[in-house]
Each structure stands twice: as C-alpha cells, then as structure tokens.
Amino acid sequence: MSEHRIKLKVNGEAESATVQGHTTLLRALRSMGHLDVKSSCEAGDCGACAVFLDGEPVNSCLMFAAQANGCEIITVRGIGTEESLHPIQRQIVEKGGVQCGFCTPGIVVSAKALLDKNPNPSRQEIRRELAGNLCRCTGYQKIFDAIEAAAEEIRQ
Amino acid sequence: MDYLFVESVDEALKAAQSPGVAFLAGGTNLVPDVLFGRKKPDLAVDISRLKELRFIEEHDGRIRIGSLATLTDLLESDVVRTHALPLHECAAEFAGPLVRNRATVGGNLLDASPAADLAPPLLALDGRAELVSLEGKRSLSLDEFFLDYRKTAIRTGELLTAVSVRSLEKEDCSGYCKLQLRRAMAISIVSVALFLRIRGGRCTDVGIGMGAAAPVPYRSVGAENCLRGEIIGKEEILNSANAAREDAKPIDDVRASGAYRRRMCGVLLRRLLQNALNTSTGNLSA
Numbered sequence: 323m324s325e326h327r328i329k330l331k332v333n334g335e336a337e338s339a340t341v342q343g344h345t346t347l348l349r350a351l352r353s354m355g356h357l358d359v360k361s362s363c364e365a366g367d368c369g370a371c372a373v374f375l376d377g378e379p380v381n382s383c384l385m386f387a388a389q390a391n392g393c394e395i396i397t398v399r400g401i402g403t404e405e406s407l408h409p410i411q412r413q414i415v416e417k418g419g420v421q422c423g424f425c426t427p428g429i430v431v432s433a434k435a436l437l438d439k440n441p442n443p444s445r446q447e448i449r450r451e452l453a454g455n456l457c458r459c460t461g462y463q464k465i466f467d468a469i470e471a472a473a474e475e476i477r478q
Numbered sequence: 479m480d481y482l483f484v485e486s487v488d489e490a491l492k493a494a495q496s497p498g499v500a501f502l503a504g505g506t507n508l509v510p511d512v513l514f515g516r517k518k519p520d521l522a523v524d525i526s527r528l529k530e531l532r533f534i535e536e537h538d539g540r541i542r543i544g545s546l547a548t549l550t551d552l553l554e555s556d557v558v559r560t561h562a563l564p565l566h567e568c569a570a571e572f573a574g575p576l577v578r579n580r581a582t583v584g585g586n587l588l589d590a591s592p593a594a595d596l597a598p599p600l601l602a603l604d605g606r607a608e609l610v611s612l613e614g615k616r617s618l619s620l621d622e623f624f625l626d627y628r629k630t631a632i633r634t635g636e637l638l639t640a641v642s643v644r645s646l647e648k649e650d651c652s653g654y655c656k657l658q659l660r661r662a663m664a665i666s667i668v669s670v671a672l673f674l675r676i677r678g679g680r681c682t683d684v685g686i687g688m689g690a691a692a693p694v695p696y697r698s699v700g701a702e703n704c705l706r707g708e709i710i711g712k713e714e715i716l717n718s719a720n721a722a723r724e725d726a727k728p729i730d731d732v733r734a735s736g737a738y739r740r741r742m743c744g745v746l747l748r749r750l751l752q753n754a755l756n757t758s759t760g761n762l763s764a
Contacts, residue, residue, distance in 0.1 A: 326481060342479075343479045344481075364510065366506055367663060369576055380576055380580050381580070383513075385505050386505065388481045388483070432576065454577060
C-alpha cells in the first residue's frame, strides 16, 4: 500500500495532502475540506463531482488523487462565493434552477467551461455541454434558462 | 494498490513487467473499476502525462493517433473531422464532455468492451495498432487485435502507443451510427461505421465496423463482400444488410435483446449505405 504526499493548488491556495494510491481525487478533495465538491455516483455518470483540473472540467471521481499532484483545481467555490456570486450562480438561483442543490456545483463547473469557450451558445449547445451532469429535481429547463441568462449578462 | 508516476515510455515499460501492473491514463475505466473492486492491480503506472503519446498527425495517406489522445482531442481535430469523419462522429456521441476530457483512445480500446465506441470506426478505416515493449515495436491490424470478450492481443509489458487509420479522400463516402437508449452518456446497443470508396461507379473498397453486436468489435466481412467490386444498387444494399445480420453474434442484456440487435445491424447498415449513396459527396450518418 503506497502513501503519497501530493501538492496542489485549490481555488488559488496551495494545499497538500497525504493520500493512498487508490484514493480518488474526489475523496481526497472532500477529506481536505472541499465539501462543495459533491460525491454521488462515483462512476463518472452524474457529473456532481466536476471540478476544473488545469483549466479543463473533469469528473474528480475518475482520477486517483495522486494524479493531481502539481495541478491546479478550481471547485465551484473558486468560480464564485456568497459574497461575490458568478453570474451563472446568481442566475441559476434566480431562475429556479436549484431545488435540492446537489447537482448544482457540477452544473456550474460545466456551465462555466461552456461559456468560457462559447460566450453565445445555442440552447442545443448548452444541452450538449451539460450532457454529463444529471439533475433529478428540476427537469433541466430552468438550468438551461439560467445559463442563457448568464451568457447574456456576461456578454454585456 | 500502489501508484507510480512515470516520465517516459521507457520508464513505463520497465515498471510494467508483471501481470499485476495496470497502465493508468485517463482513468475513466480503471479508477471506478478499482473503487468498485472489479479490478485489483498491484500497481497503477501513471502514463497520463507522456506528451509524446498524445498527438494526431497525417502522413502518407494515413492518420496516426497517439494512444493518449483524448476523446476531446479527437472531437476538436480538424484532421479527423476532414479525413476520418466516422471517427469524429463517434467522438461526438462518446459519453459526455467531462469524460471526453480524460478518456483516451488507448484506454477505450484496451478496456476491450464489446461496445467500445472507437472500435467500429477504427476498424472500418483499416485501423492498425502500434505496440511497444522493451523488446521492440510491433504493429497489427485492429481486426487481429480483439481476440475474445475483453481480451486483446496486447502482452504483459507492452504499451499501446498509437493507432492509425486510412485518411479519407474527398470523394470517399462514410457513415456512423450509434444506437443508444439516451442521447448521451449511454453504452451502445449497436454501433456501425462505414467507409465506402466508389470509383467509376463501382465500389473499389469498403470497410464496415460493428460494435456491441458480438463478444468483440469486428468488421462485417460478409457485408463488405456484398459490396466490394459491385455497382451498388438496392439489391446490393439489401444483400449487405442481410449479411450484416448474419455476421452478428449478439447477446441479450439489459439494454436490448440479441434478436433486436441482430435486426438493427441490418437496419443501421442499410440506412448508412442509402445515405452515403444518396448524396453526391456521400458523407452523412443516419
């Protein structure tokens, strides 16, 4: 059984942890206190655990923590906080795109990745880029409305 | 499970000399397999940052794709979209964006699911696999690579470094269709990839790759033989679709019955052929 000391940046802060070879990045992040990263299917099917890894949105349940050594991670808290919400976060609340809220962190990560690449996405493009994020509560439409509204807000 | 990060192909090969060693690239299969106890490697050798294995290049009528090219790399590649369209269309239907950012070409093939999405287009496009070991290199045709259910021709201590496919010419026809129960994030019920070369009104070459219709992904040779050398009309298309049904060895599972899969092998191939031949440029999927 190997133990590994990993160093990473999370939301701009240098952090380190000791993990085992088989510890997933998701479980490591949560044990480091990043409870805004949600654990749901742990199989890469639901997207609740999505984070940015060196600028790319990924399922954190699909990596061993040791693979993230030296990497930069952004979680939903790094996209915006209660004091300073990102337009995506504000709009998803205002448009009724949050019910239980469990899928929301992963959705915000995927939405941010989309709008960074494509500031004016069509509804179809939004649906495709959010294909990896499941929501059991809202039926998705208000989430897509929120992303459209956020895109417009950012463009202005 | 032990974990080892390596910085070169040579280091990777040296670390992988025993059967209990697994190469770790995107981790999209291996990590959940380990978490849920389906795989129990003694050691995971992390090759995910070997930049020399992450490339897409065109040379001499073939496109070479490094085994660490991600599905996103495939999807965003102009070379793949322009000269290997079925592969682009396959990447567009593969899982979802979060998975595509990590999943690799090599990983999809070596996981060796009968439904491995990349296999049918790679097979249809005359795919070859390049393997390297401490003893040297070897390459083989992909239709010799999938030996049996979840068993490939790779040996202990070998690393899959690249695959290559033919580069399609402007006049070539192609198609891809993945039958699935959702519009994303779904394992295929059946998938079909088609390459068709018509010159002087006659089919001079053809490749038909089939997925999730047998214990391994395969080329439907029977279906190909109905087309090769022929002037393709309604009769040839129906014969080819029939042969595709006969070549299939599908099972019943949670997603579909074997009988339905068998029937869909014919339906999907027929549609792809009809689409390919109905347009002058011919590059449409069903």
